[in-house]
Amino acid sequence: MATSNELRVVNGSGKVSTFKLTDSSLLISRDPKKTVDVPLKQVLWAEHAQDTLHVHFLARKSKKGSLSLVKASGRIFPADKSAVDAWIDALTAKAYEGVKQRRRLKVLVNPHGGQGKSVAIFRKKVEPILKAAHCTLDVTYTTHSKHAQALAKDLSLDFDAVVTVSGDGLIHEVINGFAEHAQPLKALNIPIAPIPTGSGNGLSCNLLGVKDAFDVCAAALNAIKGRPMKTDLFSFTQGNTRRLSFFSQAVGLMADLDLGTEHLRWMGDTRFVVGFLRGIAKLSPCAATLSVKVAESDKDKMLESYRKVRDAAPPPPEAESESEGALPPLQHTSPGKGDDGWVTFDKPLLYVYAGQGPYVGRDLMQFPLSLPDDGLIDVVAQELTSRGDMLKALDGAEKGGPFWLPTQHYFKAHAYRLTPRSKKGCLSIDGEAYPFEEYTVEVHPKLGTLLSMYGRYVDDFKMQKPQ
Numbered sequence: 020m021a022t023s024n025e026l027r028v029v030n031g032s033g034k035v036s037t038f039k040l041t042d043s044s045l046l047i048s049r050d051p052k053k054t055v056d057v058p059l060k061q062v063l064w065a066e067h068a069q070d071t072l073h074v075h076f077l078a079r080k081s082k083k084g085s086l087s088l089v090k091a092s093g094r095i096f097p098a099d100k101s102a103v104d105a106w107i108d109a110l111t112a113k114a115y116e117g118v119k120q121r122r123r124l125k126v127l128v129n130p131h132g133g134q135g136k137s138v139a140i141f142r143k144k145v146e147p148i149l150k151a152a153h154c155t156l157d158v159t160y161t162t163h164s165k166h167a168q169a170l171a172k173d174l175s176l177d178f179d180a181v182v183t184v185s186g187d188g189l190i191h192e193v194i195n196g197f198a199e200h201a202q203p204l205k206a207l208n209i210p211i212a213p214i215p216t217g218s219g220n221g222l223s224c225n226l227l228g229v230k231d232a233f234d235v236c237a238a239a240l241n242a243i244k245g246r247p248m249k250t251d252l253f254s255f256t257q258g259n260t261r262r263l264s265f266f267s268q269a270v271g272l273m274a275d276l277d278l279g280t281e282h283l284r285w286m287g288d289t290r291f292v293v294g295f296l297r298g299i300a301k302l303s304p305c306a307a308t309l310s311v312k313v314a315e316s317d318k319d320k321m322l323e324s325y326r327k328v329r330d331a332a333p334p335p336p337e338a339e340s341e342s343e344g345a346l347p348p349l350q351h352t353s354p355g356k357g358d359d360g361w362v363t364f365d366k367p368l369l370y371v372y373a374g375q376g377p378y379v380g381r382d383l384m385q386f387p388l389s390l391p392d393d394g395l396i397d398v399v400a401q402e403l404t405s406r407g408d409m410l411k412a413l414d415g416a417e418k419g420g421p422f423w424l425p426t427q428h429y430f431k432a433h434a435y436r437l438t439p440r441s442k443k444g445c446l447s448i449d450g451e452a453y454p455f456e457e458y459t460v461e462v463h464p465k466l467g468t469l470l471s472m473y474g475r476y477v478d479d480f481k482m483q484k485p486q
């Protein structure tokens with residue numbers, strides 16, 4: 020007999036299954052010894068057709084395995100028919116607590132992202148999950164570079180989120196399309212939810228956690244149930260051209276290893292390790308001058324501030340801000356601004372890597388002290404050093420170990436300027452190639468919006484300072 024939290028059905032093998040609703044889980048048992056515990060956040064939908072109940076959810080086949088879509092069905096006992104609707108309503112209300120049901124999603128699929136499998140992955144794994152959750156999908160397969168940017172520029176503001184099925188490059192396009200939108204602040208309020216089918220998928224590493232970084236089903240769940248999380252964005256200015264960057268800027272070894280390994284896309288993210296080892300073998304100096312508007316340069320002090328924020332509970336999702344008007348003006352890097360508080364780095368450089376989000380790829384926690392909305396950019400200046408030192412940097416790189424290298428200088432900054440002293444070099448902005456020319460970057464606090472199941476970057480920096 021159904022109670023308000025328990026429903027019994029007859030499953031496909033003729034046995035009785037019990038669906039029990041608790042505060043945090045849906046417990047599905049065929050017999051008392053075999054109970055599947057489905058966290059409510061993984062429940063996508065429940066419905067009944069005639070006398071059969073269907074519950075759609077995501078589950079892991081093994082503890083460390085990735086999520087996959089499961090449908091559990093069973094025939095409802097005649098005596099329970101009148102109670103089924105109330106039970107489904109109770110389950111759905113708990114499964115979607117604080118989150119809008121049936122999101123309207125603009126989906127952008129880049130057939131050329133990563134190893135070129137985005138379309139197949141979307142159709143086989145992602146789309147069935149979004150449909151099981153009754154999301155309304157408006158799907159575009161990009162046909163050329165900048166296609167996503169053009170679509171974002173004219174995007175209708177009533178989408179609940181933009182889902183990018185690719186890597187970080189497609190997100191870069193969407194953010195810049197939003198910047199060109201007739202109502203840029205409103206457009207930038209539309210949250211972005213990445214599905215990791217690119218090579219590096221840096222943003223997904225940070226939003227899903229490195230364990231689930233490449234799990235497209237976990238990413239689809241985030242598109243369905245993640246809550247808007249504000250994120251800082253960066254103005255990137257070269258000459259008279261101002262664009263937005265959401266993630267990172269690199270010159271020197273770290274740009275070469277990204278842009279110089281495009282032909283190794285088939286390797287997935289291993290191409291970055293290959294690029295790093297090649298870079299160490301060459302050990303070419305990065306001929307550029309770095310100037311930083313510094314907020315903090317003492318590693319111990321910045322770690323202390325970071326700990327305070329991380330040890331506090333994540334803030335509740337913010338109500339949608341009033342968002343009329345144009346993009347914020349440049350405060351630190353517009354022509355004629357003085358050099359007050361700016362510091363010029365005076366050591367030979369191997370690379371400069373600046374950005375946000377602890378992980379730039381699964382193997383490298385480059386910005387371990389990054390917070391999504393602290394209004395600062397993390398700027399790493401790696402001094403030109405020996406090959407041995409750089410090989411040591413590989414050790415513990417996935418946990419942020421290089422942060423403690425004496426030759427790795429780390430700034431929390433409001434803005435910075437990079438001036439090349441040579442014509443030859445690579446500049447990577449969010450993983451995309453830009454001309455190797457002078458540029459400035461400055462932070463706009465909380466200008467962008469992402470979806471997150473956690474309300475913060477998932478992984479924490481735990482590497483102790485070496486004694």
Ligand SMILES: Nc1ncnc2c1ncn2[C@@H]1O[C@H](COP(=O)(O)OP(=O)(O)OP(=O)(O)O)[C@@H](O)[C@H]1O
Nearest residue numbers: 133161162163185186187188189217218219220450
């Ligand atoms: N149909 C298309 N044909 C060619 N290029 C495209 C097409 N659609 C998008 N692009 C371009 O593909 C590039 C790569 O995309 P993206 O960065 O998302 O994947 P990735 O480089 O594999 O991933 P990551 O940046 O995470 O390493 C972007 O520069 C984008 O402009």
